[in-house]
Amino acid sequence: MYKLYQLLVCLPLLGVTTILVALSTIVGCTFGKASFWAYWPPCVWSKLMCRIPLLPVEVVGREKLRKDCSYVFVSNHQGPYDIFLIYGYLGHSFRWLMKKELRSIPLIGRACEKAGHIMVDKSGPKAIARTQIQARETLKNGTSIVVFPEGSRTFTGHMARFRRGPFMLGHQLQLPIVPITIDGSFEVLPRQKGFSFLTYHKLRLVIHDPIPYREDLDSIMDEAYVTIESALPESLRGYVANPDQ
Numbered sequence: 001m002y003k004l005y006q007l008l009v010c011l012p013l014l015g016v017t018t019i020l021v022a023l024s025t026i027v028g029c030t031f032g033k034a035s036f037w038a039y040w041p042p043c044v045w046s047k048l049m050c051r052i053p054l055l056p057v058e059v060v061g062r063e064k065l066r067k068d069c070s071y072v073f074v075s076n077h078q079g080p081y082d083i084f085l086i087y088g089y090l091g092h093s094f095r096w097l098m099k100k101e102l103r104s105i106p107l108i109g110r111a112c113e114k115a116g117h118i119m120v121d122k123s124g125p126k127a128i129a130r131t132q133i134q135a136r137e138t139l140k141n142g143t144s145i146v147v148f149p150e151g152s153r154t155f156t157g158h159m160a161r162f163r164r165g166p167f168m169l170g171h172q173l174q175l176p177i178v179p180i181t182i183d184g185s186f187e188v189l190p191r192q193k194g195f196s197f198l199t200y201h202k203l204r205l206v207i208h209d210p211i212p213y214r215e216d217l218d219s220i221m222d223e224a225y226v227t228i229e230s231a232l233p234e235s236l237r238g239y240v241a242n243p244d245q
Contacts, residue, residue, distance in 0.1 A: 046088030
């Protein structure tokens with residue numbers, strides 16, 4: 001019955017909603033206030049992506065964030081539903097630090113560009129430098145960024161190694177790093193090729209205490225990794241390498 005509900009109700013509704021939100025973001029950011037249109041329509045869309053499929057969501061720790069503070073949010077990356085969980089339930093204005101390949105997704109890629117999300121370009125030193133400059137300017141303007149420091153989605157639900165780039169951005173600007181644990185996204189929609197039905201499972205977003213700036217960057221990375229992993233089920237703890245990391 002749940003698969004039938006997805007085919008007859010979820011897919012049509014979410015498809016139409018996705019198109020409308022992408023178009024409103026593009027038009028709104030072009031002619032209106034980008035700070036509103038880049039955040040609120042996608043936030044509502046993300047909540048619908050969880051609520052229409054009837055997926056329960058639990059959020060822990062949102063009270064730890066200050067509205068007037070910029071952060072670098074770092075999260076484990078279990079699956080596509082990580083995006084909806086963070087966008088819909090983090091409760092803090094931010095921009096994504098995302099792979100430039102996502103720009104090619106019809107409508108959504110264009111909406112991400114207009115919204116000011118940062119496309120990571122690793123094609124050469126100059127491209128990397130431009131990405132870093134854009135990220136620094138975004139953070140200086142009082143907006144936060146969200147990044148998946150593993151670089152790609154997990155194949156097993158376990159966490160892979162963290163990359164230094166996101167932590168270096170926060171370190172250069174002496175900003176707090178906020179670890180986020182996502183649990184349940186892997187069970188809802190694991191990484192695989194082709195179409196797959198959703199599996200009914202609880203989604204959980206845990207916002208941990210911000211890690212204040214300190215000189216030792218490696219210790220910040222280690223603390224963030226251990227903190228994120230600590231809120232995962234015991235069965236998903238422990239390092240497992242991703243083939244494409």
